[in-house]
Amino acid sequence: MLRPLRILLSPPKCPLTRCCSGYVSRMRFVNRLQEDDDACAAALQNGRIFLFHSLSPLLQRTNRETFRTSALTASDLQPILKNLGSDGSLLKESVLIGCSEQNQAEFCLDVGQLDQAAVEEQCGGTFVDLRKAFFLLKGAEAPLVAKGQALLRWHQTNRFCSATGQPTQRNQAGSHRFCSSSSTTYYPQMSPVVIVLVSDGTRCLLGRQASFPRGLYSALAGFCNMGETLEEALRREVAEEVGLEVQNISYSSSQHWPFPHSSFMVACHASVSPTHSQVDVDHSELEEARWFSLDEITCALQVKAPPRRGDLPVIWLPPPHAVANRLITEWAGLQRHGKDGP
Numbered sequence: 171m172l173r174p175l176r177i178l179l180s181p182p183k184c185p186l187t188r189c190c191s192g193y194v195s196r197m198r199f200v201n202r203l204q205e206d207d208d209a210c211a212a213a214l215q216n217g218r219i220f221l222f223h224s225l226s227p228l229l230q231r232t233n234r235e236t237f238r239t240s241a242l243t244a245s246d247l248q249p250i251l252k253n254l255g256s257d258g259s260l261l262k263e264s265v266l267i268g269c270s271e272q273n274q275a276e277f278c279l280d281v282g283q284l285d286q287a288a289v290e291e292q293c294g295g296t297f298v299d300l301r302k303a304f305f306l307l308k309g310a311e312a313p314l315v316a317k318g319q320a321l322l323r324w325h326q327t328n329r330f331c332s333a334t335g336q337p338t339q340r341n342q343a344g345s346h347r348f349c350s351s352s353s354t355t356y357y358p359q360m361s362p363v364v365i366v367l368v369s370d371g372t373r374c375l376l377g378r379q380a381s382f383p384r385g386l387y388s389a390l391a392g393f394c395n396m397g398e399t400l401e402e403a404l405r406r407e408v409a410e411e412v413g414l415e416v417q418n419i420s421y422s423s424s425q426h427w428p429f430p431h432s433s434f435m436v437a438c439h440a441s442v443s444p445t446h447s448q449v450d451v452d453h454s455e456l457e458e459a460r461w462f463s464l465d466e467i468t469c470a471l472q473v474k475a476p477p478r479r480g481d482l483p484v485i486w487l488p489p490p491h492a493v494a495n496r497l498i499t500e501w502a503g504l505q506r507h508g509k510d511g512p
């Protein structure tokens with residue numbers, strides 16, 4: 171028997187408007203699209219598609235210094251793909267990212283098999299490396315492209331079942347892949363990472379890896395080991411990297427972080443006593459770690475873009491989208507308002 175085709179282009183209006191906010195209906199809409207391939211294919215025809223080329227997002231320059239993301243509709247994109255010699259199947263490789271506040275389903279698509287310059291010319295934008303894009307984009311745009319890139323990367327690296335070696339098939343939304351030989355469903359994965367800003371009451375502790383660009387310092391971070399709680403991972407990482415024992419751990423916030431793969435960053439504050447604040451850096455992990463005063467942090471927070479080659483050396487911090495920046499900003503705010511650390 172033929173299944174009835176349910177065309178679902180945007181979140182349905184809830185008959186009980188008082189009980190169901192726009193947010194709730196959008197979340198339910200996305201959830202439906204993840205479960206219903208026909209509804210997702212229909213929403214794709216009416217959705218916004220963010221293009222990537224070899225995992226670099228397409229951005230549009232708004233003036234000399236500022237960029238924004240650039241999304242196309244399926245009807246705009248189809249003739250462009252056709253012009254560039256691609257058959258209609260490429261569009262179906264789009265992966266669902268979410269739903270905009272204007273109730274449009276949002277997708278990402280990697281067109282890495284097409285000529286980059288030709289796509290840029292036809293779409294009127296530039297494919298920018300994600301690390302650079304993070305400094306160029308404002309507000310919610312950076313996490314949006316980070317999510318898109320992470321999902322596209324996951325699909326590119328999970329084409330085969332790790333148990334049978336057979337190809338895996340994705341659902342239309344791209345929210346999972348399935349191996350029919352082993353009946354295994356694979357879901358996109360993130361690695362839990364703890365990140366901590368340690369304070370001794372008047373100073374905060376930042377470190378840098380040898381691979382960081384010159385002058386960049388960040389909060390201490392590390393991957394959680396199997397079986398650890400967050401607090402155990404945090405204590406271990408600080409002990410390993412700088413030889414200190416922390417106390418008073420408090421949660422701040424969390425974020426998805428796309429580099430180098432997908433991490434789930436959990437950000438915390440913690441403290442050490444000023445009498446036990448001598449750092450002993452493990453140089454196999456960090457090039458340097460040291461205490462920073464509020465004045466030094468205030469100066470570093472004012473550096474809004476990575477210094478260019480030839481500029482004077484300057485201390486700078488991760489961009490505002492990075493949860494490390496949030497931890498440092500929170501700490502500086504607490505110090506300025508006379509509180510003794512977190």
Ligand SMILES: NC(=O)c1ccc[n+]([C@@H]2O[C@H](COP(=O)([O-])OP(=O)(O)OC[C@H]3O[C@@H](n4cnc5c(N)ncnc54)[C@H](O)[C@@H]3O)[C@@H](O)[C@H]2O)c1
Nearest residue numbers: 361363388391392393427429430433435488492493494495
């Ligand atoms: N968003 C932010 O504000 C922010 C700030 C700092 C660091 N980070 C991220 O935190 C992550 C972890 O920080 P780190 O590099 O200091 O970690 P780390 O101190 O645990 O050292 C990294 C090493 O851990 C090992 N490792 C263990 N489990 C791993 C896993 N699941 N994936 C990869 N490597 C694993 C590897 O040997 C790797 O070289 C980095 O990916 C970095 O990009 C994000």
Ligand SMILES: [Mg+2]
Nearest residue numbers: 390391392411
């Ligand atoms: Mg580390």
